[in-house]
Amino acid sequence: MNIDQLQFFLTVADTLNFARAAEQLHVTQPAVTQQIHALERELGVPLFRRTTRTVRITEEGLAFLDDAREIVARAERARLRFHSADSEIIRTLSIASQSAVVLGRIVPALEALAHRWPDLHPRLQIVPHQHIFSLLEEGHLDAALAFRPEHLRKPRAVYRELCRTRLVCAVRRDHPLAGQECVAPARLAGEKLVLFQPHPDGRPGPNGLLTAHPPKDLYFCETPEATGILVQAGFGVALLPELLAPRLPDLKLLVLQQTEPVSFGVYCRAQQNDALLKDLIRSLRQLDWPLP
Structure with missing residues (x-):
């Protein structure tokens, strides 16, 4: 090859x-x-x-x-x-997430790094959740912003929590539930569900909510942006972490009751001891991440 x-x-x-x-x-x-x-x-x-x-x-x-x-x-x-004419060193930093929403939140951290590391060339990638950890372990990524899986194999990487975020239900503003601020999973038994796949803890849905839903009533999306589009189009209500939930004028976010907040943070390869990566983690921790 x-x-x-x-x-x-x-x-x-x-x-x-x-x-x-x-x-x-x-x-x-x-x-x-x-x-x-x-x-x-x-x-x-x-x-x-x-x-x-x-x-x-x-x-x-x-x-x-x-x-x-x-x-x-x-x-x-x-x-x-x-082959650079001036032989300058280029310092690359590959950062991946499963969502453009998350990458958009780290702009202040990247701006701070740019001042301290003039030779920095960030490489931002949107990668499906199922590929993020393998790319990190194989050395194709320096850092990954992702949820911490509770029921999947733990990746061989160092994890630093940035925040814990609630699970929410996104509905159209003309939906009967739109007048509420929160909803219990039992209230969604008759709803068609639009799901961000996979669920952050590695299961197909919170608290076994999906077991009562036939496949025809489930819609799986690989990005949170896609969940918002399907909810807007009337395919159902969406379940996803509040951190990733689309903020759209015609959608309402309801806190999903009887569920625990999920951990979100940054993964780095376990053997990598790099000053730039440490600076990245410090900068990410200084951001105003949402709290439940």
């Missing part, structure tokens, strides 16, 4: 057209096909489904996208570092 093969793969994945990819890469179409075939043989899986008219990326190809992008990006950063 080499960088050229990965770049060819990413270009075909972007265009879904071998001829157009060859044009962008300034090579012949057979060269693109040959490199993709070589990569597929090495990985042992098909990356694309090809017909005479269409090209579609496979599930295996989709799963490989993030890895390919990360490898190519790291190679490019290394090239720039050693």
